[in-house]
Amino acid sequence: MYVAVKGGERAIDNAHRLLASDRRGDTDIPEISTNQIAGQLKLAVARVMAEGSLYDPEVAALAIKQARGDLIEAIFLARAYRTTLPRFGYSRPIETSEMAVERRISATYKDLPGGQILGPTFDYTHRLIDFGLAGDAVPEPPAENAAGLEPAPHVTRLLNDEGLIEQNATRSDAPPRDLTREPLAFPAGRDLRLQNLARGDEGFLLGLAYSTQRGFGGSHPFVGEIRIGEVEVEFFAEELGFAVTLGRVQLTECEMVNQFKGSASEPPQFTRGYGLVFGQSERKAMSMALVDRALRAEEFGQDVTAPAQDQEFVLSHSDNVQATGFVEHLKLPHYVDFQAELGLVRRMRALHAAARADEPDEAPPEEADEPVEDREAAE
Amino acid sequence: MIESPTEEMPDIAARQRAMAAFAEANFEELASVLTGIAAARNSVDLRRPEAGLVMLRGRVGGDGNAFNLGEASVARASIRLVSGEVGHAYVLGRDTAKARLAAIADALWQRSETRPTIERELVAVVEDRLGQALRARQAQVAATRVDFFTLVRGED
Numbered sequence: 001m002y003v004a005v006k007g008g009e010r011a012i013d014n015a016h017r018l019l020a021s022d023r024r025g026d027t028d029i030p031e032i033s034t035n036q037i038a039g040q041l042k043l044a045v046a047r048v049m050a051e052g053s054l055y056d057p058e059v060a061a062l063a064i065k066q067a068r069g070d071l072i073e074a075i076f077l078a079r080a081y082r083t084t085l086p087r088f089g090y091s092r093p094i095e096t097s098e099m100a101v102e103r104r105i106s107a108t109y110k111d112l113p114g115g116q117i118l119g120p121t122f123d124y125t126h127r128l129i130d131f132g133l134a135g136d137a138v139p140e141p142p143a144e145n146a147a148g149l150e151p152a153p154h155v156t157r158l159l160n161d162e163g164l165i166e167q168n169a170t171r172s173d174a175p176p177r178d179l180t181r182e183p184l185a186f187p188a189g190r191d192l193r194l195q196n197l198a199r200g201d202e203g204f205l206l207g208l209a210y211s212t213q214r215g216f217g218g219s220h221p222f223v224g225e226i227r228i229g230e231v232e233v234e235f236f237a238e239e240l241g242f243a244v245t246l247g248r249v250q251l252t253e254c255e256m257v258n259q260f261k262g263s264a265s266e267p268p269q270f271t272r273g274y275g276l277v278f279g280q281s282e283r284k285a286m287s288m289a290l291v292d293r294a295l296r297a298e299e300f301g302q303d304v305t306a307p308a309q310d311q312e313f314v315l316s317h318s319d320n321v322q323a324t325g326f327v328e329h330l331k332l333p334h335y336v337d338f339q340a341e342l343g344l345v346r347r348m349r350a351l352h353a354a355a356r357a358d359e360p361d362e363a364p365p366e367e368a369d370e371p372v373e374d375r376e377a378a379e
Numbered sequence: 380m381i382e383s384p385t386e387e388m389p390d391i392a393a394r395q396r397a398m399a400a401f402a403e404a405n406f407e408e409l410a411s412v413l414t415g416i417a418a419a420r421n422s423v424d425l426r427r428p429e430a431g432l433v434m435l436r437g438r439v440g441g442d443g444n445a446f447n448l449g450e451a452s453v454a455r456a457s458i459r460l461v462s463g464e465v466g467h468a469y470v471l472g473r474d475t476a477k478a479r480l481a482a483i484a485d486a487l488w489q490r491s492e493t494r495p496t497i498e499r500e501l502v503a504v505v506e507d508r509l510g511q512a513l514r515a516r517q518a519q520v521a522a523t524r525v526d527f528f529t530l531v532r533g534e535d
Contacts, residue, residue: 055435055451056472086431088453088469093436093445100513102520110527118523143522148514154441168443176446178434190439191446198437198448232399233451235433235469242391245399246433246453247471253441276437278449 023068037061046250046279047071051320052078053180053199055249055278072201076321090175092234092243096253096276097154099229103280106155107223108257114152119228120280155225156255156272165257165270186312193295193315194288198277200318202284208308209290217294217306221273224257228280252277254285258293261300271300397488397497400505401481402470409480412501418493419483421461428456428475428482454478464489 024031038045038061048060052075059078067073103119106112118124159165176191184192197205212218230248237244254275262268273293275285294308307313317323401409413419432450439446455469456478466486468478484501487493 050449053449054432055449058472059452082432082450082452085452086429087450088431088433088455090447091433091435091451093438094448096437096441100517102516103523116525116527117520118525119520120523142519144515144518145521145524146518147521148517149521149524156440157442168438168440171438172444174444176436176444178447180434180447180450191444194437194439194446195448233433233435233471235453237467237469239457240467242395244395244467244469245402246451246469247402249435249451249471251437255440272440274440276441276448 034061050278101229103228201320205287209287219258224255252285256289426457430473456482
């Protein structure tokens, strides 16, 4: 028999009213504006844009406010919002070599064209809490160098000149596959893998990337280059017959240079892993590049032995909206399922007791059955 | 859809440049210029201004095959002026009112009577603002460039 249970509407309404009031908090304290979030919590906004897979700082800032700073909840809101909008089409591929860099570093070459540009980085800070920020101290204006910047070509191009590094496949005009239009199937090509990783959870990818460094599918990586900055986005408009510039987006790109691959016909050369993420998001871009390289194991004839090399494991569990949906659904009412399990465990215990009653007495009492019962009860 | 491409090529490049400026312009910049132009009035919508998505593509390794990176919100509009010119706009963000003004600016740019005003008061102004902002930012960023020097150690 299935019994539908109703009720709880008023409790739900009142819970949401309480949530709205708690979100606002103490009304003697000024309310936070989405402009403040977009301007002063920019890296949180970047994370919501990247994993929400929607470049829109205003929407991301509002989602952070609505989610009370819970970034995975905010990412969920951004994903839900994007489903309400029509798709106009696909941009032309963004040319990151034309980025107006705000940061650009390489761990492989000290002196490189364009130089090592630190930009607004946490690196080399002492990670000491700055109590001055709790007050209203005005920061020093940034230093300036009127000479400006030189062109900064991709570092991998320097290695390409000597043939020391894997070249990317000749560009094909075939449109890349799109995860948002077709379900993920295995084996997935590198285009689908990169799309999945670009919107994947930063924490999950960071853990996987770390696992490769600790020996679970290692590839001995170097940061060939990290660059952060704005790039123009172009869109081919059918009604115009030419491409129009939509505006600029900020991206973080990471190219990892990894140990060698060679064959009877090809001399050994470095291999590559690639990361590209919305906004200023260096940890995510680096993790993505390490995991991208790990997922190329088969392509380079390596045994797939580690979690980070297993496409199905990585790509099926990287999406935090899916993950949080499935984990968090457990807290919703499961009263009927649990009733069924209760009935089952009672029957099993009755059978167990009957079996014991039938057994001869010499069964050693030390080998108590308690652990088994505990396990069953816990299911 | 491409009208006599060979003759219009230089025009297309100039129009692309102007449309890029309209996309980067803010609502106030567009509105303040367009309110002063009589031909901008009473335009009709060919396509109601709407917000939607464009899937942004990157390249594997920065220079290889394309892959889908993630979507961006984009507003678009298409209008026709009373004098007949059709203007289009696609701009990042969800500001449909701005997209409509950008489409009007595009149409006005195509009229020889209004193009000089649009070029001077809108395209040049926006490009100038962007150029100044870029130079100022690049000066700040350039100050964070590392100057390596070598410490001489040991006997020579």
